[in-house]
Amino acid sequence: MSYFAFLTEHGPTLLLGTVTTIKVLVCSAILYVIISMIFGLMRLSKNPAIQGIATVYIEFFRGTSLLVQLFWVYYVLPFFGLSLEAFVAGVVALGMNFGAYGAEIVRAGILAVPKGQWEAAHALNFSPTKRIKRIIIPQIFPIILPPAANLTVELLKATALVALVTVVDLTFEAKQINSITWLSAQCFGTALLIYYIMARFALVPFLRWLEVVAARKVGR
Amino acid sequence: MEMGFRWDFAYEILPQMLWATLNTIIAAGVGYAIALVVGLFFLLGQRTPSKIVNVINRELVEFIRSTPLLIQLFFVYFVLPQFGIKLSAWLCGMITIGLHFGTYLSEVYRGALEGVSKTQWEACRALNFSTVYTYRRIVLPQAFPIAIPGMGNYLVGIFKDTPLLSTIGVAELFHAATAVGGYNYRYLEPYTMVGIIFLTLSIPAAMWVRNLEKRVNVAQGKVKQ
Numbered sequence: 001m002s003y004f005a006f007l008t009e010h011g012p013t014l015l016l017g018t019v020t021t022i023k024v025l026v027c028s029a030i031l032y033v034i035i036s037m038i039f040g041l042m043r044l045s046k047n048p049a050i051q052g053i054a055t056v057y058i059e060f061f062r063g064t065s066l067l068v069q070l071f072w073v074y075y076v077l078p079f080f081g082l083s084l085e086a087f088v089a090g091v092v093a094l095g096m097n098f099g100a101y102g103a104e105i106v107r108a109g110i111l112a113v114p115k116g117q118w119e120a121a122h123a124l125n126f127s128p129t130k131r132i133k134r135i136i137i138p139q140i141f142p143i144i145l146p147p148a149a150n151l152t153v154e155l156l157k158a159t160a161l162v163a164l165v166t167v168v169d170l171t172f173e174a175k176q177i178n179s180i181t182w183l184s185a186q187c188f189g190t191a192l193l194i195y196y197i198m199a200r201f202a203l204v205p206f207l208r209w210l211e212v213v214a215a216r217k218v219g220r
Numbered sequence: 221m222e223m224g225f226r227w228d229f230a231y232e233i234l235p236q237m238l239w240a241t242l243n244t245i246i247a248a249g250v251g252y253a254i255a256l257v258v259g260l261f262f263l264l265g266q267r268t269p270s271k272i273v274n275v276i277n278r279e280l281v282e283f284i285r286s287t288p289l290l291i292q293l294f295f296v297y298f299v300l301p302q303f304g305i306k307l308s309a310w311l312c313g314m315i316t317i318g319l320h321f322g323t324y325l326s327e328v329y330r331g332a333l334e335g336v337s338k339t340q341w342e343a344c345r346a347l348n349f350s351t352v353y354t355y356r357r358i359v360l361p362q363a364f365p366i367a368i369p370g371m372g373n374y375l376v377g378i379f380k381d382t383p384l385l386s387t388i389g390v391a392e393l394f395h396a397a398t399a400v401g402g403y404n405y406r407y408l409e410p411y412t413m414v415g416i417i418f419l420t421l422s423i424p425a426a427m428w429v430r431n432l433e434k435r436v437n438v439a440q441g442k443v444k445q
Contacts, residue, residue: 067384
C-alpha cells in the first residue's frame, strides 16, 4: 500500500484523533495555568500552613511520574467513589501535574519583579490584594512566558499519555490503526509528523506571539 | 469488593514491587548512560564547521524534542522489525530514551560550553595551546560544573519517564503494578505503592541535585556562601 493510499484511507481518522488531542491540550492548559497561579502565590505566602500545603502539592506532583498520576486518577479514584470519564481524568491529571511545574515558574516570576514595585505599591497604600492583582501580576508575564512556553510544548507531548487511559486521541488512533493494518511505519510516522507540525508551526509561534504581546504591554 | 486500603494485600505484593523497582532503576541508569553519550554526538553535530551537518542536526534535535516519547517508543518498537531488525523491548526502550533525552542533554552541554568565557579561548590561543589541549585542560574543567545541575535534572526526568516503558512490555515497576492489579482486580494498592516508591526515590534525588546546584554556584563565585 502506497503512503498516499494509506493517508486517504486512515488520514481522516488520525485527524479526528488530532482534534481530541487539541481539546485535551486546551483544557489541560487552562487548568494548569490556573493551578500554577494559585499554588505559585500560595508558595510565597507568609502563612506557614498555606505555604506548606503548596510545597507538599508541588513536591508530590513533581516527585512522581505523570503516567502513575494519570492511572491513579483513572483507576484508583473509583475506589473512593469518584469515577471520572477518561477525558476528564486525563485533563485533571495533566493539569495538576503541569500546575506543579508551573507554580515554580510563577513563584520565580514573582520573585523576579523588582522590589521597588512592591515598596511603591505599599507607599501608595494599596491593599495586599490590589498590590498583587494590579501591580505584580501584570509584570510577571514577560518573565514567566518563555519558561511557560517550554512547559506548554512539554504539555502537548504529554497529552499522548491520555491514550493509555482510553481517551481516543491521536496516539490512540495511531495505535488502533497499527493493530488493524500493521503498517507501523506509516501510522506512527504520520502521528509523529502531526505532533511535530502542531508543536513547531502552531503552538510555538502562538506562544512567541503571546511573549511579544506581554512584553509590549509592560512597555518593553 | 472490599473498599479502602488493604494493608495485608500491600504487604503481600511488596517484595514483587521492590524487585520491579530494581528494574526501573536499571532502566533509568542505562537509559541515562546512553543519553549522555548520544548528547555528545548531537553536540558534535552542532559544532562541526559543516553547515549542512549543522542544519540536519538542528532539525533532527528539534523533531525529537517536539514529539512525544510514547510514540517514539512505539515507532522504534514496531517499525524496526519491519526492516528486519529484531530488538528486545528492553533494548528498544533504552535506545529511545537515550535518543530522546540525548537531545536535551546536548542542549545542556551546549549551554555549559557557552557558559565558559570567550576570553578563556583567546588566552589559550595567545599561549599557543592546541584545540585538544584547550578543551581538555581549560574549557571542559570549567564547563563541567555548569552542566551538572542540568544533567542531574534529566537523570530525575528519565527516572520519572521509565513507566512509559511498560507500554512496550518492559517489566519495570509500573508494569509489575499493572500486572499485579489486573491479576487481583485491585489497583488501589499497587498504583499507590508505585507512587510512594517514586516519591521516596525522586525527592531525595531532586534535593541532591538542588544541593549540587547550590554548591556549584558557590564554587563559581556566583553567590556568597
